[in-house]
Amino acid sequence: MDLMAVRLGFVGTGGIANRHLSCAQKSEDMEIVATCDVVLDRAQEAADKYGGTAYADFVEMYDAEKPDAIVICTPPFAHGDIEEEAAKRGIHIFVEKPVAISMEMAKGVLDAVREYEVITQVGYMFRLSEPIRKAQQMLSERAIAMVQAHYYMPGLPNKGWWTKLDMGGGQLVEQATHMLDLGRFLAGDVRSVIGKVSTVHDWTPPADYEEPAGLVSFKEGFEIPDTTALILEYESGAMGTLSCSLVPQVKWDNGFKVVAEGALVTIDGPNASWESEDGEYEEAAPGDWADAVLTQFVDAVQGKGEATIPYEEGVRSLAISLAGYESVARGNAPVELAEILPEDL
Ligand SMILES: NC(=O)c1ccc[n+]([C@@H]2O[C@H](COP(=O)([O-])OP(=O)(O)OC[C@H]3O[C@@H](n4cnc5c(N)ncnc54)[C@H](O)[C@@H]3O)[C@@H](O)[C@H]2O)c1
Structure with a gap:
């Protein structure tokens, strides 16, 4: 039917x-x-x-x-x-x-x-990319030690809300959330977060600057950090880090290294590869993976x-970014996810 x-x-x-x-x-x-x-x-x-x-x-x-x-x-x-x-x-x-x-x-x-x-x-x-699903299955049988994630964007999207913390949430909430969510998919929930943020680039437009379409290197009213680092403690005891930056450079790059017992996994965008005691694996996602x-x-x-x-997963992943900012507000003290999440989740 x-x-x-x-x-x-x-x-x-x-x-x-x-x-x-x-x-x-x-x-x-x-x-x-x-x-x-x-x-x-x-x-x-x-x-x-x-x-x-x-x-x-x-x-x-x-x-x-x-x-x-x-x-x-x-x-x-x-x-x-x-x-x-x-x-x-x-x-x-x-x-x-x-x-x-x-x-x-x-x-x-x-x-x-x-x-x-x-x-x-x-x-x-990214959770539904087939190579990443296979990596998750392989990792689910092993103890994970380290989840090292990064999201490097070579400039700033030319959208007004992106530069405003209370509208876009900065790169940590808006974009690096992909990596924090995928970290949860690969290694389970996070217990606590330590965060540190910095602004490295001078975003003030030069006098003769004409704003191009797409990513930009300068923006009036830029008020978000352009470089962020988190240290994550997973419920399992695994450790994690997130590095993200939108300082203008030449290339998009997002992914992971995951260290597990007997295996080292690399995730590059939607693609995954690993070397393990059982052999090597490498797979690229098809063009329509998204x-x-x-x-x-x-x-x-x-x-x-x-x-x-489901929506609950989005709330749990958002909480990691918010815990990162809360840690910054508390002078880089660790923030427990339980302090950020609703009690009934
Ligand atoms: N999954 C991904 O890979 C991915 C990629 C890009 C963007 N996103 C997410 O998608 C969202 C939108 O990003 P974008 O790049 O398309 O932004 P955008 O600014 O290009 O588009 C957002 C649109 O929403 C409209 N809008 C704002 N408030 C509205 C309202 N109350 N009712 C109806 N329309 C409203 C705006 O006018 C605008 O046209 C962001 O949260 C972003 O993180 C996800």
Whole structure:
């Protein structure tokens, strides 16, 4: 029996929404019914390209279109009502990482998705890359000693909210959250965090500076750290580090070294390789690897499977970044995750 295509609404149709819209457009299991952005022209542009009706107001979109599910691609500060109003209407929720800018905001949504029992999935797409899944399986049979993660971006995304701590959360909340989440996927939960931040580059634009599209080297009003280091203690006793920087250089680079008993794993973007007592392994992810996080969610909405990265996972991973900043605020003292997470998680 053919299952009905899932009727999808999109909220926030800027950069990353295009990846999910183009995945949805290709899939017989997804129908794009509406696009919504506070900048209506952006929603209209997406609707013209991918289909659906454009809206500037998400509540109007929910009530007029009654989508089965929504795909939320708004910046970290623009969450809360979008999810809560959807949950109340029984609309299932895919949300890009990070799930929120603060634990208070995340807790409000967590309560709503639990109360109304909607299916949720967070866009931590690296978890569903096949080579990384195989690495996780191999590691699950071994004691892990060290999880060394990094996220180096060669400049700053040219979006106003990225430079503001209370809108984007800085690289630690906005971007390095991918690595902190993947660290949890590979090595389990984190018990405590020590954080240190620095700003190394002078972001003041030179007098004759013309801002290019894409990543930039200078930005008026830059107020986030450009270089961050964390020390993590995992529940298992494993140690971890995260290094991240957006100081202008030449190349994107994100990944891990994981030291386990009898194995050394390297994760480079979505690809994984390792040397172990049992031999060597190396696998590159296919070109469309990043689609799996949305297709798995849609399968779950259709009743064909499970969404394996529910909202709770997003809250737990966000808490590590927030614990890092809390440690900075406390003069680099260790911060227990239990102090940051909601009591009922
Ligand atoms: N998984 C990934 O690899 C990945 C990659 C890039 C971005 N992201 C995440 O996706 C999110 C969006 O990033 P982006 O680069 O697409 O940002 P963006 O600024 O390009 O797009 C965000 C859009 O949301 C709109 N918006 C803001 N508030 C809104 C509201 N209340 N209702 C409706 N629309 C609203 C903005 O007008 C904008 O068009 C961020 O949290 C980011 O971390 C994830």
